[in-house]
Amino acid sequence: MTSLETTLFALALTCCALATVGYLLSLLIQKIILAKASTWILAAGFLFLTLTLLRAAVHSSGWVNFGSRHFLSIYAWAIAGIYLGLQFRTKTRLLGAFIAPFILLFLIAAAGQGSGKNLVPPEWQGWLTTLHLVLAIAGEALFVLASAAGAMFMIQNRLLKHKKPGKMGRLLPSLGDLDRINHLGLLWGFPLLTPGMIGGAVYAAFVWGGPWPADPKVIWSFAVWIVYGFLLHQRLAIGWKGSRMASLSFVTFLLFLMSALVIRFCCTTVHNFI
Amino acid sequence: MILLVGLNHKTAPLAVRERLFAGCREAVNLLGDLRAIDGVLEILHIATCNRVELVASVDETPRVMDALKSFLAKYGGLTHDEAASCLYAYRDEEAIKHLFRVTSSLDSLVMGEAQILGQxxxxxxxxxxxxATGIALNRLMHRAFRTAKRVRTETGIAANPVSVSFAAVELAKKIFGTLAGKKTLIIGAGEMAELTCMHLIGNGAEDITVANRSAAQAETLAEKYHGRAIGLDALDEGLMDADIVISSTGAPTYVVTQEMVRRCLRKRKNRLLFLIDIAVPRDIDPKADGIENVYLYNIDNLQDLVDENIKNRRREALKAEQIVAEEVTQYLNWLKELEAVPTIVSLRTKVESIVRMEMSKAESWMSKLEKGDREKVDALVKGIVNKLLHAPVAVMKEESAEFNSQDIVAAARQLFRLDD
Known part of the structure; x- marks a missing residue:
């Protein structure tokens, strides 16, 4: 990693940490101006992160040559980019309070990882692997967004049902907006994750031949895909909306997050970059 | 000196306010007549349905105060007793504070309302x-607007609605985000329901449906809002389409039952539904609130929100009073400085006339100087005069801003013999 890249990454990390603190503070002292400022700080962080990744891309022979720092950074970058894109279109600034900590978490994890190690063995590298990785990351980032919106929906719903919207209720986005974000997250996330997974499966069939290995990450991803597919189906076909969808997507997300951590620390997997 | 004379909703009944408001409005040249009063230097006239006030910069207080009071009494046709009980008069600090409080909507009937600033x-x-205004009132009014702006941005005094119908609109926004394109169903008819509906339309809600026992009444109301009318028997269908339902019938039993809501929600694919029940006895079964994605607020729930908001406004008003106090002090300092200005001006004039006189005496030998040397002498004299004047002028400004300007001004006038 070049020193310029390190500086850019440090700047991105600092911005993201500041934005996270700002968002959380805005929830705590209930001032929307702080959330507004945090959005701009996060946007600056996003810019620095983009530059870091571009710089890394220029210096490496190809996308898949990235170290684990870059994989985690791309996760953070995708979540931040999708959130910011949505943010500038809708007035849901406080969603940042739920998204920014995740971005920060990914960046901190990335900072803790060495970047020199080549994670994908050279014989596996190729456009299909890249496609698989990029689409899977984008799809999962959108699910994070859908779940964060779900968590906020649950809070706002509770406040409105108890007839006490108060200051917090005024600060949180409207139920309609949050439900729309949840809907969009699922609607975009699923079609991105699907070809991402197919790409991976096709590639694995070529490389490994034979049946799929019982890789925990593969099983985990398949479960994510099935459950989110189920949720999207219920949403579009059955008409599940609002609080049920919000709580289900949030709980699902928590379960997957926990199992991902268990896989990361307790199992051996070919997907060993996070 | 600043004076404020007038009456408002706290001191005068509506009948008196009306009379004075009309009297002032009908006057052909009100400000001209006011300026004609001896001692009035600058004047301003504020008239709203809740207050009529005159703000003036004057050179003599008690007499002008009485003159302004009589003026208002005459225009409003106020009896002696009415004038005595309704009219108030404030001077200097009190007057400035009152004006700042009025502009910041701290003195309004509904504290924090936005119209007063515009008025x-x-x-x-x-x-x-x-x-009709000059240096003192111009500065005063700009300070007043600045105070109002600070109060609005630095406190939450105008943040939350303090009427039931507005509270309902705010809730609708919290549920749906935007009200554009949202469908509203009104069940029954009543003043409050209509008012709420009007506010909803004002915020973008469209497509009004009116359901009523009397078809004729429903038609009339529907026509008013360019909507459609349905009978109470078609309520199921109405509930299926609507996003916001306002109910205020006089029915003794529930008009909308839990089962009806449950049924319609299934058909509408669980779209969010906001039910506002402002009828007493209630029209909508409270159990409907237990259904997912249904938000039911009755009149008490809404009133509780309003009460909470009023309490908040009062709390915020304390912060606002602090801002007003700060701004009053700043304006008073400036005003005091202003009191020293005439003396400073006459001091300068006197010194300049001395310089002119002495220079003309020296004209006979100075005319022999080269042009460049002559300019140097002029610059030298100017420099000495400015340096000598700097200290007394600065001290007069500082002293009069911090303390009373009278003493220092009197001393300066005596020292330099400015009154001779």
């Missing part, structure tokens, strides 16, 4: 157009 601005515009 005061309009009053100022009119006075400006007629050249």
């Amino acid at each position: 005061v601005k309009e009053a100022y515009r009119q006075a400006l157009a007629q050249n």
